[in-house]
Amino acid sequence: MAYNFTEIEPRWQKRWENEKAYKVKRDASRKKFYCLEMLPYPSGRIHMGHVRNYSIGDVVSRYLSMNGYNVMHPMGWDAMGLPAENAAIKSGRHPREHTYDHMKMMRSQFQNLGFSYDWDREIASCDPEYYRWNQWIFLKMMEKGLIYRSRRSVNWCPSCQTVLANEQAEGGTCWRCDSEVELKELEQWFVRITDYAEELLDGLDNLPQWPENVKTMQRHWIGRSEGSFVAFQLDGIDKSLEVFTTRIDTIFGATFVCLAPNHPLVKEIREISPERKAIDEFVARMNRMSREERRASTEKLGQFTGIYAMNPFTNKRIPIYLANFVLMEYGTGAVMSVPAHDQRDFEFAKKYHLPIVPVIVPKPGFQYESELNEAVEAIGVLADSGVFSGISSEKAKTEMNEVAEAGGFGRGAITYKLKDWGISRQRYWGTPIPVIYCDRCGIVPVPEKDLPVKLPDDVVFTGKGGSPILTSESFLHTSCPKCGGDARRETDTMDTFVDSSWYYYRYLNPHLDTAPFDVDDAAYWTPVDLYIGGVEHATMHLIYTRFFTKLLRDFGLLKIDEPVKKMVTQGMVIKDGRKMSKSLGNVVDPDDMIQKYGADAVRVFMLFASPPEKEIEWKDQGAEGALRFLNRVWNFGENNPEIVKAKQDFEPGKLTGKAKSLFQKLHQTIAKVGEDIEKRLHLNTAIASLMELHNLLSTTLPDGETVQAVAGAAYRDMIRMLTPFAPHMACELGEIYGFDVSVWPVLNREFALADNFTLVVQINGKIRDKIEAEVGIDADAAFELATASERVASELTGKNVVKKIYIPDRLLNLVVR
RNA sequence: GCGAGAGUGGCGGAACUGGUAGACGCGCCAGAUUUAGGAUCUGGUAUGCUUUGCGUGUGGGGGUUCGAGUCCCCCCUCUCGCACCA
Structure with missing residues (x-):
């Protein structure tokens, strides 16, 4: 019978499902492995990126299971979020129905691919039994003082009277009605992730198995910087203004101060300023500028406020400006400007004709020109800096911090670019924040026993008038847990x-109703040994998830500091050199491909085309090639059943000739495939070496019983090694020919050693001959062999061999003069 | 601009610690089979030349070394991330 994946694949899928073939339990007697792939958003259809991501994880899971590991390999759904809510606005269907339909469709697509998930552990984040633990964690954080409320601006559509997500406000207009989007400030909930900034940064050093680029991105994201806060007294009002600087050593060169246009002090300054009108105009102008406009231009724009500040080190009066390049989000939203030593300040000073005073000598003997062309940003030795003149920048930083602290006008400090995490969303399809507002008691957390706070069903999705939750009377009105009075x-x-x-902790105990997960199960299964997903999550998700692990550890639920031991980011799947997208019309549908080539061939191609971290271009021809390979493997069995079933009655040590080299190749392949999967995750070369083995097997004509017996053993082991990649076909072949494909072949390195090698003979580094030689010969023997070669000998006549370099079992290089 | 990574046949890629560059596959060419096509099988496939051989070749230039795709320096190109972070 020809290889018929259409019949074979669904049959095995059904069988795995019925047998719960991939169900796992905690088992202290076995070594565990937690293999995790990023859970998908249930969009309804899987795409090739999913196929690739989950195929990689599936190979590792199956491989390690075959090697005796207790492998946790779960799957679930990141089921909340805006798309379902948008669909509800369009269709009127409840997001829940929509989402569960999608989950069902995608689950069956995953099953069509033969992934080895323990479906009993499936989770969906929209299930109240899941999100109640979000609420529980929120309350714990509240208890620990890690939650606070603050104002933050959101995109607001004045016509729909609703908050818009960034993607709904692209281009500055509302996605539904095209009105111009405004910024509106709302009280929102924040998590103090910055309390963990230091640990999140330092922890990166303990993650040797994370990609360097991901760690670098996280370091930049966290953005630690050491510097100083310094307060500048305002002239004329009893107020001071705090700046953050990393270069307090340059403070004697500070000739002005800049504020972010939205700095809170601006309101007070304008009250007393003679420049009130100009200030208002400038602020309004800045507010009109969109994010893109700001990003596009580096032109310095500023406005004098008419007010002055006192430099606490020089006691000189310097002007205060508003400046477009000062960001309210970072530091204090105010900077001291040292144009001689900061390029931005320099450009600003040039434009507004402000004095430029150098106070750092970067190198001994350095002379400043009368007019600078650019700022000198290097550190060096201080000059014209009062008592600090003559000391180094580094020393000055420490001493000036001390002086500032003693004088009560400053201190050394560390700031981060990482900001506290604003978790409020004015949306329906998410976890309700478990808090109640009472007129008498204020903000009251929902008691733990009342969790989960469920999303209401009596809501209307119009896309207008704020969050749909506001339309639910039953949800809105409640009683205060403290005083019992009416509350909201x-x-x-x-x-x-x-x-x-x-979520990957919930997989451990998806139905536990007394805790988010069991502490002992977590002690056994965590950390995640391998996590596979897209690089696009390098910062946000992968920082948040590290943060949550530290939180849960501090709540006493975990004993680990980091959630993931080894992280792998897989590259995109592209088509015609471009990202697959509906608008480009180049989307390849996995279902179509499975129908055409079978799941096994699709998997093999996806893994064979490229190493995981690289981009991969989908090509039908590539999948055809993979199918051809599987076909050849199948047909070998079909055409040679007596070989496949041949008994393994030979002594490996006594093999000779073809039988011996085939057996060597087999063990070389076992070694290679194992290493490629385990150490490097280079599944492409693993598949290539399986192809090589098959090529040798099919060209080694079975002449004689011993060769036949070895060929049979090689074929069976080859099928076993194919199981992680093409599980349906491998299982089918195992069943047809009666051998077990659930155990990985045993490697014997001794058998992998060849008897002969090709001795490469070089003269002065150029290859002159290649000679078959016995493994293990010494340099003299190699030299003798080489000189016995006519070609080498002719090159040597009349010349002296100055040096012989022999690399055992590889190469002999003769340096000749 | 800053940071990270990558440049190897017609294409995807291999070469793991400096030691035979191009494994494996796709495509292409030739042959076998076939009425034909498809499928399958066999062989070939970096490049130049005066082709039993010799030379050149891993983005470009230099260097270290007996020996460099691999290490070092300079330059070019591309991809990704960050982007006025004081």
């Missing part, structure tokens, strides 16, 4: 990044 529920829901920050 919080209507904000959580950012869905909360859901995905800890």
Whole structure:
């Protein structure tokens, strides 16, 4: 019978499902492996990126299971979020129905690919039994003082009267009605992730198995910087203004101060300023500028406020400006400007004709020109800096911090670019934030026993008039847990990044109703040994999830500091050199491909085309090639059943000739495939070496019983090694020919050693001959062999061999003069 | 601009610690089989030349070394990330 994947694949899929073939339990007697892939958003259809991501994880899971590991390999759904809510606005269907339909469709697509998930552990983040633990964690954080409320601006559509997500406000207009989007400030909930900034940064050093680029991106994202806060007294009002600087050593060169246009002090300054009108105009102008406009231009724009500040070190009066390049989000939203030593300040000073005073000598003997062309940003030795003149920048930083601290006008400090995590969303399809507002008691957390706070069903999805939750009377009105009086529920829901920050712990006990997960199970299964997903999550998700692990550890639930031992980011699947997208019309549908080539061939191609971290270009011809390979393997069995079933009655040590080299190749392949999967995850070369083995097997004509017996053994082991890649076909072949494909072949390195090698003879580094030689010969023997070659000998006549370099079992290089 | 990574046949890629560059596959060419096509099988496939051989060749230039795709320096190109972070 020809290889018929259409019949074979569904049959095995059904069998795996019925047998719960991939169900796992905690088992202290076995070594565990937690293999995790990023859970998908249930969009309804899987795409090639999913196929690739999950195929990689499936190979590792199956391989390690075959090697005796107790492998946890779960799957679930990142099921909350905006798309379902948008669909509800369009169709009127409840997001829940929509989402569960999608999950069902995608689950069956995953099953069509033959992935080895323990479906009994499936989770969906929209299930109240899941998100109640988001709420539980929120309450714990509240208890620990890690939650606070603050104002933050959101995109607001004045016509729909609703908050818009960034992607709904692209281009500055509302996605539904095209009105111009405004910024509106709302009270929102924040998590103090910055309390963990230091640990999140330092922890990166303990993750040797994470890609360097991901760690670098996280370091930049966290953005630690050491510097100083310094307060500048305002002239004329009893107020001071705090700046952050990393270069307090240059403070004697500070000739002005700049504020972010939205700095809170601006309101007070304008009251007393003679420049009030100009200030208002400038602020309005800045507010009109969109994010893109700001990003596009590096032109320095500023406005004098008419007010002055006192430099606490020089006691000189310097002007205060508003400047477009000062960001309210970072530091204090105010900077001291030292144009001689900071390029931005320099450009600003040039434009507004402000004095430029150098106070750092970068190198001994350095002379400043009368007019600078650019700022001198290097550190060096201080000059014209009062008592600090003559000391180094580094020393000055320490001493000036001390002086500032003693004088009560400053201190050394560390700031981060990482900001506290705003988790409020004015949306329906998310986890309700478990808080109640009472007129008498204020903000009251929902008691643990009342969890989960479920999303209401009596809501209307119009896309107008704020969050749909506001339309639910039953949800809105409640009683205060403290005083029992009338109260109102919080209507904000959580950012869905909360859901995905800890889901892999819930897989351990998806139905536990007394805790998010069992502490002992966590001690056994965690950390995740291998996590595979897209690089696009290098910062947000992968920082949040590290943060949650540290939180849960501090709540006493975990004993680990980091959630993931080895992280792998896989590259995109592209088509015609471009990202697959609906608008380009180049989307390849996995279902179509499975139908055409079978799941096994699709998997093999996806893994064979490229190493995981690289981009991969989908090509039908590539999948055809993979199918051809599988076909050849199948047909070998079909055409040679007596070989495949041949008994393994030979002594490996006594093999000779073809039988011996085939057996060597087999063991070389076992070694190679194992290493490629385990150490480097280079599944492409693993598959290549299986192809090589098959090529040798099919060209080694079975002449004689011993060769036949070895060929049979080689074929069976080859099928076993194919199981992680093409599980349906491998299982089918195992069943047809009656051998077990659930155990990985045993490697014997001794058998992998060849008897002969090709001795490469070089003269002065150029290859002059290649000679068959016995493994293990010494340099003299190699030299003798080489000189016995006519070609080498002719090159040597009349010349002296100055040096012989022999690399055992590889190469002999003769240096000749 | 800053940071990270990558440049190897017609294409995807291999070469793991400096030691035979191009494994494996795709495509292409030739042959076998076939009425034909498809499928399958066999062989070939970096490049130049005066082709039993010799030379050149891993983005370009230099260097270290007996020996460099691999290490070092300079330059070019591309991809990704960050982007006025004081």
